[in-house]
Amino acid sequence: MPKKDTHFCIKWYDKLDSTKKPCSHWLQQGKTQGTFFCIVCNQEKSCKNGGWSDIYKHSQRQKHLQHLKNIIESNSLHPPTISSSSSTHQINTTDESILTFDEKVIRAETYWALATAKLGFSYNSSQHIQELFSHMFSDSHIVKEFSLKPRKLSYILSHGTGYYFNKMMLNDLKKAPAFTLIFDETITVGVRKQLDLYVRYWCESKQEIVVRYYKSIFLGHATAEIVFRNIIDTLQADEINLTKILMLGRDNPNVNKTIEKMMDQYIRLEREKQ
Ligand SMILES: [Zn+2]
Structure with missing residues (x-):
């Protein structure tokens, strides 16, 4: 009997890669059940034979590690910081004093991502939003660091806020x-x-x-x-x-x-x- 292909599993997002960080930083499901997509390498690869071990092997590759490093250094990727155990842990994001500057930038980007989803804007409408905000709020330091190109916006919505709201909904559903x-x-x-x-x-x-x-x-x-x-x-x-x-x-x-x-x-x- 032929061996059954392994399907992509969403539980892999929480697993740790070779850098000991959750794979959700760079991992997405591919176009088919048997593939995954690496955001930092911009590459679709198969996981139908090895499953999780294919993902882990990819995370060990020199090229992948270099791409990941470049992105972290250029600060263009803010991984979601919600862990599976933190569903009851709430941070008061309106309290300015407890947030670092970087967190305030992430908060601004998240607010804009949520507005995009709520108001039904297209991802492309954020292409030049940073320039617009810079002119509107010229005395703001946050706006200078604000960066939300369409690809990052879609990433924040699917793996950041989407992941969070989906988890909340599932907890609710289980009750x-x-x-x-x-x-x-x-x-x-x-x-x-x-x-x-x-x-x-x-x-x-x-x-x-x-x-x-x-x-x-x-x-x-x-x-x-x-x-x-x-x-x-x-x-x-x-x-x-x-x-x-x-x-x-x-x-x-x-x-x-x-x-x-x-x-x-x-x-x-x-x-x-x-
Ligand atoms: Zn990669």
Whole structure:
């Protein structure tokens, strides 16, 4: 029997690379399940044979270490500083005295990144924002260090704030007694199938039912079996209790019936185990 390819795993973001720092500084999932993307080398590589060891080996490469060093020295990459255990640890970012100058710069960049997401600006709209702010706030030292090109902006949103909000949402979801999983398959440019996942659940803090975006998975040509497997793997990777799924939501009751049957069977089996 042929060996099954290893899929990229989001848990690798928290693992330490050869420099003893979390890989989230430079690691992203590649275009397919079996590849990863190195932000500092700007390179897509395979991890389907070795899995985590492919990632670690890449982090040891001389070229990669040099790229990483260059970027840290030029201070163009501010890694997210949220660790998995710090979800309850809150820093009061309005208290000026406890922040260093660099942290104030990061805070300004984060505020702008959040505004970009909230107001629906494009990443490219930040291309010359530093020049504009420099003219507007000419007496500010922070604005002189402020740098937010589109690529960095997208990085901050996906691995900095996005990572943080996703974690908060998952913690919230785990407190709910049950939830509905909503999924939607779309064909994007180049016939790559995109599977969007949403959850609907009772939010304890808001005291109401909320619908939240969970994540997008990119699939090639995907059969029902592959879609089903991906959903299960993703939920398990985030330690979401599958037996709490109350309902499946989708855009049309006549599509994806096979997936519904598979999920139903799987959840019944899981419940019997309890
Ligand atoms: Zn690299």
